[in-house]
Amino acid sequence: MSTRLIKGRKSVRLARIENQNNRQVTFSKRRNSVFKKANELATMTGAEVGIIVCPQGSKPYSFGHPNVNETINKYVGEERPPSPSSPGIDDKYVQMFRKANSRELNTRLNSLQDQLDFELNLKSKLKQMNKSVESQQEWFKGPIEKMNYSEASMLKKGLEDLLLKVKNYGTERGYGYENGKWKAE
Amino acid sequence: MSTRLIKGRKSVRLARIENQNNRQVTFSKRRNSVFKKANELATMTGAEVGIIVCPQGSKPYSFGHPNVNETINKYVGEERPPSPSSPGIDDKYVQMFRKANSRELNTRLNSLQDQLDFELNLKSKLKQMNKSVESQQEWFKGPIEKMNYSEASMLKKGLEDLLLKVKNYGTERGYGYENGKWKAE
């Protein structure tokens, strides 16, 4: 805090980052960026996308829309059972289990998607509201200052209801919402 | 020449592009952009990357760094035995895909969450609320990070309803927000 150093982006050259820490940070940031861009591509154009990223000496990451395997199958051009050649002997059952599990989770994902689509109308209104007001303070302050009593009461009641709901959140296991992201188990 | 119309980038909705021509143009541009980003990621961090993109009603496109395409084909499995050139790499990618698949759905959940955030600006809304309503910062901020989906959904709906009410404000009397504080009746 004592020193105010120069921030902001600097031009970057397309070369391997030698510093290990910087490389790791860049990997995480850019990996998410690529996935995000891929998600936009798939959503906006309806294309199927599958991505595999394998950092050196760490666990692989993937992105799939709707999922990697089907995208690969399309790429190859045919549906086929699990290959007997490269995987292990019991791979068949592993695949079956994995696919069944994927189906179930995909159902949940699809319902999520449906909810998202269903809510698009309301959300677009919110976006319009957002764009019309630049300042963070103004966003809330402006309209509320001009509310009448009944509207203010509704707001208050709504906030109270929300408070109760939020405070009494359950202890459901499995997927959860943490730090702005949904996490498995 | 005589007319100077407004060009420039507009904000973009994360939704399917209905116009076929625009969709096609966007697909080509963004596909190349994703590949470019992936190449930067691979080059700068040394990670291995494979991407497959299947547009609707057209042939697939792929990107690989260094040589993922062949490996993907091997993973899906041709009937004939794999090329004797690189069996070790084949196994490596089989493992890679298998492990990656388990993370894939979670990744897509996060992508969906990004989409929700984009449409609703939920997090920024919450931040704004926190800043505007200092006295109620804690009850809102704390539990939200631990919410499960249905509760987050309720919160979203509640916010939407509230905002719709707030949007259509009247001008009667003094309940509201002044000098950074909520004025209770």
Next chain:
DNA sequence: GGACCTATTTATAATTG
């Protein structure tokens, strides 16, 4: 690791040729 900030660089939607 993650969240947030900011000066810049990039990406890109709409448009023109």
Next chain:
DNA sequence: TCAATTATAAATAGGTC
């Protein structure tokens, strides 16, 4: 259809906490 332009929106490197 494709390449260039351009005004903006978005991404992001480097930093702080």
